[in-house]
Amino acid sequence: MAWLPLSGKRTLGCQDVPVAKAQRSGRPRDPGVEQRALSAARAVYAERGWSGFSLDEVARRSGIGKGSLYLRWPDKAALLVAAVRERARFIAEIDTGSLRGDLVEFARGWRDYLRTDEGALIFRLGVDATFSPQLAEAFAEDPYPEHIRATRAIIRRGLARGELPEGTSVALVADLVAGAVTNHVHTTPAHLLDAQSPDRVDELVDVVLAGTQKRSEVPSGTSDL
Amino acid sequence: MAWLPLSGKRTLGCQDVPVAKAQRSGRPRDPGVEQRALSAARAVYAERGWSGFSLDEVARRSGIGKGSLYLRWPDKAALLVAAVRERARFIAEIDTGSLRGDLVEFARGWRDYLRTDEGALIFRLGVDATFSPQLAEAFAEDPYPEHIRATRAIIRRGLARGELPEGTSVALVADLVAGAVTNHVHTTPAHLLDAQSPDRVDELVDVVLAGTQKRSEVPSGTSDL
Amino acid sequence: MAWLPLSGKRTLGCQDVPVAKAQRSGRPRDPGVEQRALSAARAVYAERGWSGFSLDEVARRSGIGKGSLYLRWPDKAALLVAAVRERARFIAEIDTGSLRGDLVEFARGWRDYLRTDEGALIFRLGVDATFSPQLAEAFAEDPYPEHIRATRAIIRRGLARGELPEGTSVALVADLVAGAVTNHVHTTPAHLLDAQSPDRVDELVDVVLAGTQKRSEVPSGTSDL
Amino acid sequence: MAWLPLSGKRTLGCQDVPVAKAQRSGRPRDPGVEQRALSAARAVYAERGWSGFSLDEVARRSGIGKGSLYLRWPDKAALLVAAVRERARFIAEIDTGSLRGDLVEFARGWRDYLRTDEGALIFRLGVDATFSPQLAEAFAEDPYPEHIRATRAIIRRGLARGELPEGTSVALVADLVAGAVTNHVHTTPAHLLDAQSPDRVDELVDVVLAGTQKRSEVPSGTSDL
DNA sequence: CGGTAATCGAGACGGTACGTCGCGTCTTCGA
DNA sequence: TCGAAGACGCGACGTACCGTCTCGATTACCG
Known part of the structure; x- marks a missing residue:
């Protein structure tokens, strides 16, 4: 398993030159500029x-003219967005063989990632994008956050x-695992997160799995509301 | 039960006049200013x-001098923060008698609230606060979002x-329910949310409850699944 | 006699606050800012x-915000324009009692003034104003350069x-004196101007005066062209 | 006589190829480029x-690459400078036989030329050059404006x-005639210039000639006037 | 005739200034 | 003293140009 930098084919928000094919005319863009800019932006x-x-x-630090930016x-x-996404991209190449193993792996990775500067940013950008037309446009090409996609893939494999019992909703399980971890990280004070035993998120996964299992046994639960 | 606007006595971030005792001297503060400011700020x-x-x-729109702000x-x-919180405050006076009833009530309410303008605002503000030291400070006095507090109260009652089996972690269940709902709302495209049967979140609660139940039966969390 | 700074009533291009009368409301403009700005601009x-x-x-040097400028x-x-005009303003309070004395005084003063940084600028601004709509507007309130006005006043007194013979054109004499001096300064290399005896411009005035005198005697000159 | 566009052989500021001898190697320069550039520059x-x-x-309009410029x-x-000079060049091939005739011819021509777009351009450029070191350098090779040279030649012939009385200063007469005409054009509102009888500048010349004549009669310049 | 070398249009590059806007503070008047 | 108004110093915004550079394509000559 691994959190791999995505060998992405997408340009990720960096504006393409109007022409589609190779080089058109004039001096070609220096690819180093892009790298220096993104790196300085992150810094x-x-x-x-x-x-x-x-x-x-960013311009001052990277020695790049604002015009070029x-x-x-x-x-x-x-x-x-581009700067953060470049680093944030990962494919959860998680494959431990069992659903539980995969989910635990994912949950731990996601928790740790969220506490990273980059992870925090990409998450917040995702939320802001829901509200800001400006950001939304920048995000538009890729509406589903990476972690959602990753969880769903894992669940589908399971x-x-x-x-998992047939008929189990993929989205439902994904919401439970990813949502709970996210919520956990964002509502628990930092010192508690640090002190916490690593199996905190494991438990979380176990509850979800147990819940889906049990529900398939007792048809409609305590639906006496 | 109800989502009531809080008849709050708290000042909510609005700075008290330095002197402890009521009025000191000079012209008293116009209470209308505060209301107009908060309303304009929300807009x-x-x-x-x-x-x-x-x-x-904000000053221009409300006709208030920046000094007064x-x-x-x-x-x-x-x-x-003050502007958004003023409206966002509610107390989940939820008490259906059963844990499931309460959680379902809460989940539905939270889901609907999140899709509200006000709910979106308070949620986004919470996320922004995680990242902006400036906002975070303004939030510091009251770090736990309302919905987290509400869920925890419900669970504790249960x-x-x-x-719930003895020893069940309150925080864990709260993360699962609140996190899953939040995640659900923010990752599901709006038109699907609209079309969705109301029992989507009910299922969610059932899975969580079933999970906590089951886990108390099987000794070890790291089961053989 | 003297080249006196004009005790001007005009604001000289410094934009008036929209309201005509005294102070309207809000913090009044700091008159020091204007002075510091003009002085830094000249520097x-x-x-x-x-x-x-x-x-x-200018902003950096004077410690004034660009907004205030x-x-x-x-x-x-x-x-x-404002910066230069402030200094450039003078009234040729020339009154030596005789026309020749006045004209010589004026010619010397104008020659020296033109060689000044400020004088050079105000002259060039005047020329640029003839061509640039932007500058023209800034200059519009005062189409006649100071030196032209001054010369005409002197001639009218004479x-x-x-x-001067009756019927002599004021404009004609003014063009001759002011134009010749200006042309002289702008077409003579600097080192020659420095070396030059002060009576260079005196001669100039004498030729003009002699010319107007003579013409009144011999009706139509050598008009045999 | 004529105001002829100069059939100039000079390069007029257009940089020669470093090598003195004709063509060295490689593609020869396209002469059309120069023309298009100058014309666009004037526009x-x-x-x-x-x-x-x-x-x-200029590059955009003329379709010339900045590199070529x-x-x-x-x-x-x-x-x-090159663009304006190219058009502004003329040789006052004035020779009416008499000094007065030549000067009147020159004065009329110069007056009309100054009111031309081209004349205005070259005049303004000359003034700008006095102030901008950059422009001045570009002008340096040819410091005396065309009209000054022309007047001086005329006077020397006279x-x-x-x-003219022996000992009359060529520069002095030139300043008077050329300066007065220039001043006249730039300080008289356009509609007055249009309405004006053509002999306005003739008078001007007469005064100057009369002045130089008279002065040779009365011994001391610093007369008793 | 193929190679070499300069020119051509195009446009990216690092800079710097433009004129605008917002922050948080200050300073006036009138209530 | 408060409240409205708005000036103040500061500094970022996004745009436009400068003068330089680097491309691919073109066009002479030279061997």
């Missing part, structure tokens, strides 16, 4: 946060192997 | 989001009534 | 010329005293 | 003035023919 963001995230500073990204939000 | 935030949230605009809130983050 | 212009004249630099002048041209 | 300068004179715009002129000032 500035890490130091000063979003409110202190200034394109002027605006040639690639339409505004500072887009640059930040279903195929018969580890 | 601006809704229209332009955090990055476009400008105190100058800074007399009450230390910076624009504090004003926004534990007391013996509806 | 920057002197050092770097028009092409290096940067508002950013743009509150007063619509663009950098207007600021420079006419009144009978020192 | 841009006429429309937007010096401050709005942008090489990018910098191959020919070292900077935008040089391009502009002196040689004995039409």
Whole structure:
């Protein structure tokens, strides 16, 4: 298993030159500029946060002209999205053989990732994107966050192997696992998260799995409301 | 039961006058100013989001001098937090008698609330607060979001009534229910949410309850699954 | 006699606050800002010329925010015009008693003034204003350059005293004196101007006066063309 | 006599290829490029003035690469000087036989030329050059404006023919005639210039000639007037 | 006739200034 | 003293140009 940087084919928000095919005319864009910009953007963001995230500073630090930045990204939000996504991209190449193993692996990875600067940012960007038209556009190409996609794939595999009762909703299980972990990280004070035994999220997965199992046995639960 | 606007006595971030005793001297503060400011702040935030949230605009719209705003809130983050919280406050006076009933009630209410403008605001603000030190500080006095507090209260009552196995972690169940609902709302496209049968969240609660039940039967969490 | 700074009543391009009468409301403009700005503008212009004249630099040097500058002048041209005019204003309070004395006084003063940084600028601004709509607007309130007005006044006095033949065109004499001096300064290399005896411009005046005198004697000159 | 466009052999600021001898190797320069560039430069300068004179715009309009422009002129000032001079060049081939005739011819021509777009351009450029070191350098090779040279030649001829008293300063007379005409054009509102009888400048010349004549009669310049 | 070398249009590059806008503070008047 | 108004210093925004550079394509000559 691994959190691998995505060998992505997508440009990730970095504006393509209008022409589709190879080089058109004029001096070609220096690919190094893009890399330096994204790296400087991450550095500035890490130091000063979003409110202190200034394109002027990115330009100053990377030695890139502002013009060249605006040639690639339409505004500072887009640059930040690209910068963070580049690193945030991973494919949960999780395959322990069992559903539980996969989910535990995922839950731990996601928890740790969320506590990372990059993870925190990508998550928040996802939320902001729901609200900000500006950000939403930058995010539009890829509406489903990576972690949601990853969980669903794992669950589908489990279903195929018969580890989950037939008819179990993939989305439902995914919401439970990913949502619970996210909620956990965002509502637990940092010092408690640090102190916490690693099996906190394991328990979480167990409850979910037990729940789906049990429900298939007792048809309609305590539905006497 | 009800989602009641809190008849709060708390000042909610609105700075008290330095002197402890009531009025000191000079012209007393106009209470209308506070209301107009908060209302204008909500309007601006809704229209332009955090990055476009400008105190100058709030002042312009409400006809309040910037001085008067800074007399009450230390910076624009504090004003926004106060503005959103004022409306967002509710107490889940949920008491159906059974744990499942309460949780289902809560899950439905939270789901609907999240899709509300106000709910979206408070949720986003919470996320923003995780990242902006400025906002975080404004949030610090009251770190736990309302919905988390509400869920925990419900679960504690259930534990007391013996509806949950002894030793069940309150935080864990709360994370599962609240997190799953939140995740559900934010990762499901709007049109699917609309079309969805109301018992989507009911199922969710059932799985969680079944999970906690089952786990108490099988000794070890790291089962043979 | 003297080249006196004009005790001007005009605001000279510094934008008035919209309201006509005294103070309206809000914090009043700091008059010191205007002074510091104009002075810094002159300094920057002197050092770097028009092409290096940067508002950013003026702001930096004077410790004034760019916002405050743009509150007063619509663009950098207007600021420079104001800065230069403030110093350039003079009233040729020339009154030696005789026409020749006045004209000589004026011619010397104008020659020396033109060789000044400020004088050179005001002259060039006047020329540029003939061509640039932007500058023209800034200059519009005062189409006649100061030196033209001054010369005409002197000549009119001379006419009144009978020192010039009746019917002599004021404009014609003014063009001759002011134009010749201007042309002289702008076409003579600097080192020659420095070396030159002061009576160079005196001669000039004498030729003009002699010419007007003679023409009144011999009706139509050598008009045999 | 005539105001002839100069059939100039001079390169006029257009940089020679470093090698003295004709063509070295490689593709020869396209002569059309130079013409298109100068013409576009004049158009841009006429429309937007010096401050709005942008090489990018010249390149865009003429369809010439910026590289090709910098191959020919070292900077935008040089391009502009070349562009304006190309059209502005004339040789005052004036020879009516008499000094007065020549001067009147010159004065009329200069007056009309100044009111021309081209004349205005070259005049303004000359003034700008006095102030912008960049422009001045571009002008340096040819410091005396065409009209000054022309007047001086005329006057020298007059002196040689004995039409002026011996010892009369050529520069002085030239300043008077050329300066007065220039001043006249630039300080008289356009509608008055239009309405004006053509002999306005004739008078001017007469005064100057009369003045020089008279002065030779009365011994001391510093007369008793 | 193929190679070499300069030119051509195009446009990216690092900079710097533009003119605008917002923050949080300050300073006035009138209530 | 508060409240409205708005000036203040600061600094980021996104745009436009400068003068340089690097592309591929073109066009002469030279061997």
